[in-house]
Amino acid sequence: MSILFIIFLTLFSLDVFEGHYGFGGTVVALLIHNIPAVILAIVLWLAWKREIVGGIIFILAGFLYLGLILRNPEFEWYLLSYSFIIAVPTFFIGTLFLVGWLKKR
DSSP, X not given: OHHHHHHHHHHGXXXXXXXOOHHHHHHHHHHHHTHHHHHHHXXXXXXXXXXXXXXXXXXXXXXXXXXXXXXXXXXXXXXHHHHHHHHHHHHHHHHHHHHHHHHHO
């Protein structure tokens, strides 16, 4: 499930091809847009060995995302419902990692 979620996040980076950045600018924009997906891929790699790490970091990533949305100066309340599309799966994946860790104990 976390692999599918990471692929879902990388889909959002495809909007850089709509801009007129040139080749170098597009590559840089693509790399910048994929930083969260790369971080979560590293966390997933760590979580295969230690599920508690994946559980805690995925849940914290969900709270971090919600916190960043709330701190945005252009925040409107309807944006909170949009942010649940990303936050809720991270909470669910983190919970699944924690349940797997508890069952192994």
